Amino acid sequence: MMTFKGWILAATALATTALTATLPDAAMAQDGEKLRFVVVSHIGSNDPNMNWLTMAMEEFGKKYPDVEAEYISTNNYSIQEHVRLLEQAIATRPDGIAVPVVSPDAFEGPLRRAIDSGIPVVAFNIADGRPESERIPYVTYVGGDELLTGRKLGEYALSQVEAGVVPAPTRVVCASHDSAHEGLKKRCAGMREVMEAAGAKFDELFIGAEPATARNTLQSYLSANTDTNYIFTVAGWSAPWAWGVANEMGLSPDVDMEGVTVLTVDEGPVSIEGVRQGHVLATNSQGFWLQGYAPLEWLYWNVKHGYAPQQDILTGPIIITKENADKWSDLVRSVFGEEAYNQQNTW
The missing domain is CATH 3.40.50.2300 (Response regulator)
Incomplete structure (x- = not known):
């Protein structure tokens, strides 16, 4: 190779x-x-x-x-x-x-x-x-x-709880756009194992792949489950939707010790830039x-x-965090090109 x-x-x-x-x-x-x-x-x-x-x-x-x-x-x-x-x-x-x-x-x-x-x-x-x-x-x-993807992202989140970067999880929602997709279900299952073991409640939520419907579904869920403080989007392109809804609801979704924490997946520009800009705690390759x-x-x-x-x-x-996101940004820009990278960054 x-x-x-x-x-x-x-x-x-x-x-x-x-x-x-x-x-x-x-x-x-x-x-x-x-x-x-x-x-x-x-x-x-x-x-x-x-x-x-x-x-x-x-x-x-x-x-x-x-x-x-x-x-x-x-x-x-x-x-x-x-x-x-x-x-x-x-x-x-x-x-x-x-x-x-x-x-x-x-x-x-x-x-x-x-x-x-x-x-x-x-x-x-x-x-x-x-x-x-x-x-x-x-x-x-x-x-x-993909089971390991959910686990490793959940474990990283808990390590950041111990480091005082983000709050301890109380309720976690895994937002999925395809309820029949085996890989996405495993991502949710891996995250569930880690978060429930840490004492958090856990839900899977089908949001669909259409932006307006997904946003409405997330808003309804967060309104009904006010103890939710972690959102795991199992597609990178839906992370801005989740962050945007939480932000509009005043739930402080950036990476800090307040409000909601967002996790997502994949090494696409939107996921990497979400981490770099402090909107997403971690993603993966x-x-x-x-x-x-x-x-x-x-x-x-x-x-x-x-x-x-x-x-x-x-x-x-491979977990992508604030510590290595700049290197991943350089890598993906070198492969996709500057214009395509910027076009795919929907933050």
């Missing part, structure tokens, strides 16, 4: 306006055959994390010119649409598929059929969280551990660049050489 510094220097900007991104044509392999891998994702061009994935795929294409890799997604996400895209991809008989297992129940049928037909599958970003004997028999999983590169490499090694790793490959979480 490339070094951390190496992939930063190698990554270049890709357009994210198209919902399907195909890597540039490359030279044919020596045997005259070109493998075709398809990434069927729930992360569309309206999500800054797509930048990480498609840039990593471009770098993969430079190292493996005998592979054509396609990225397929939609901005109007639903599990049904994701399954439809997956089934369409399987019907084209690719040499390998990389896919987040957003819903094991919904994805089990098509993925097992693909695997039974000889198409290797690598899960990325979201694993099948069931016991190994029950889960979809993909080659491996590459991505973060789940290693999105590796999630775009490593699944394709494992598919290649599996097809070409029969390799399969003996365990899942975790790319995160």
Whole structure:
């Protein structure tokens, strides 16, 4: 694998306006055959994390010119649409598929059929969280551990309570935009474990992905649960919504010893700037660049050489705090570019 510094220097900007991104044509392999891998994702061009994935795929294409890799997604996400895209991809008989297992129940049928037909599958970003004997028999999983993400962010918050930076949690709400998303549910579950063990009450709240609806839902919840002093948004782009509602309600949501404390996820500009500006206590990186590169490499090694790793490959979480947020800002600006970074900062 490339070094951390190496992939930063190698990554270049890709357009994210198209919902399907195909890597540039490359030279044919020596045997005259070109493998075709398809990434069927729930992360569309309206999500800054797509930048990480498609840039990593471009770098993969430079190292493996005998592979054509396609990225397929939609901005109007639903599990049904994701399954439809997956089934369409399987019907084209690719040499390998990389896919987040957003819903094991919904994805089990098509993925097992693909695997039974000889198409290797690598899960990325979201694993099948069931016991190994029950889960979809993909080659491996590459991505973060979302239960661990919730735990580590919760543990960091409690360390800051002990340091006198933020107040002790009394009631914590985990605000989610997708009630069926296994990864988001695990983030909430990890946070719940830590916060309930610390004596706090905990609720999960479905807010949806539409800003006005999400804000109204959060306002109603905070009005009805006045002891709430922590909000955990399981998407980075919803953190400004939560902060804005709490601020309008006079709940002092900045990082201090008063009012509400906000936690969020991912290394997107909005999450990093939230930390840098003191609106968000902490966020995390789940290693999105590796999630775009490593699944394709494992598919290649599996097809070409029969390799399969003996365990899942975790790319995160790494906690981003006030102490390291400046470095993360520099990193993401170098990858996304100054203009794109600023556009995605919605504070």
